[in-house]
Amino acid sequence: MKFIILLFLFSNTYAFEYLSILPKLEKGQKVLTFSSGLYSQEKTYEKDSQVIDLTNQEGYLQKFTYQKAHSDRFSYEIEFSVLVAGKYNETYSGDLSFIDDKKHSSYGLREPLFKSYYWLESPKANFNHILFASFRPKLTEPKAHEFYSGRNEITLSYLYIYQDKHFEVSGELFSTLYGKKEIVLDSGAEDTIESFTEVGLKFNPGIILDNFSIHILSTYSSMTDYNTANKDFQRSSDKGYAVEIGVRTNWKYSKNKGLTFSYLERETYFNSIEEDITRNIEYEDDSEEYMLSWWILL
């Protein structure tokens, strides 16, 4: 297992707040986070329990985030992700058995993700709410095995957090608009995934002790049309839903440094509008992520 480890030594202020899942930074404070872990994603299309096509991508995921509080109310964050030593496979059978299976190594840098947080005036003690916006730009039309997102992504969210002495509940109402994505295939042809929107709710209860916190991560979301097309086949779906479940533990081992471990699993199901209803269709996109992070408060 390969890890990229960097250690920085800084002295700074008390960082108890950072055990929260939504830490509020004071003006001028910065946070650096280095993460390393495992990532895998699998898309399957089954007809009557037979796998028609299966796409799998997995590898070692490295992330770097930098967050800074511009004021007591507003902070911004930038996130970079890179996949190293990964694998990408495409497998076809049944109706699509005429397509050759593919195997590639998978690697690459994902487009940066820009985030902004605006802390609204708190209406009551122990309760905070935040307006959140993020944007990931489309920089290139990637090849199928590359790690690029290949699309514009915009998210608008309302976050809330309620904290008691040792108990915390946070959540998010989000809308994410995923732009059109065009993937360049080995043959030179293009695979097109049309734009779609996802709307959902996150709910994250947690317990915060003096130097340790643990949160349960859960999400439910619904999606609009998800349509894909290439020269060999096309799929049309008019709706989908996703469920995420995970856990996040946070250990503050010094005044301004800590370790976080998180696990997140996501399962997405899409409907199909062109298949015969008498068939048993399963159209899924599943992903899994294990991450170990070191964070430093500056």
Add this chain to the structure above:
Amino acid sequence: MKLISLLALFILSNQVQSKELSWYSDLTSPVTTDAKYITMGGLASTLMVYANKSNRTYRKRESFAEAQPFGKYGIIGDIMGRGVLNATYAIGYLAHGYYSENMKSVQNGEHMAKASIYTTSIIMLTKMLVSERRPGYPDDDSSFPSGHSAASFAFASVVTARHGWYWGGAAYSIASFISISRINDDFHYLHDVIAGATIGAAYGWGTYYNYKKGKPYFLNPIFVDNGGGLNVTWSY
């Protein structure tokens, strides 16, 4: 005659409670009170969803089982979301308030009734104007917006405003279940449900903010044998 007078006084009192409050201020409360933030956020989300909504998805059939998160249990949401919760709450609290002369209960019931009536009115008008066909039942053109979502979120918002977030959290969970069940059962698109939930939540909170803002007093008739009386309550 006395009964008519008392009822007329009751209705009039609700129209002239505070210098600004009237049926019109309640009708416009989603945009004139702090509920406008719910309205703006919900509309933005609805637009983001509708921007990616293809126009041709009339199937006249069910979704595949894998695409239904609640499977065959979506019918529970269908039944619960027909205003059952709203009516039970409103009638229950109005009856309790009337028989035990508890003004707070009367106000709770009145609030639920108002939020539900205004929500339903806007929903019915919008359905008639837009006439969008349902995804799984395209012979029916009352898809936008979702009445079930609107009613359930109006219920949840009133419960939260009146009883706090412990009860409200449960109520919003039920409202979310009802709303998602409409997509599960192919009666609505995602943008229908979001728009409906927005309208219901906006009226639930908008009418609450109107209660907080004014209505320093209200009048209620008291019916007794061979007569009646008037109860005046001043809120301070």
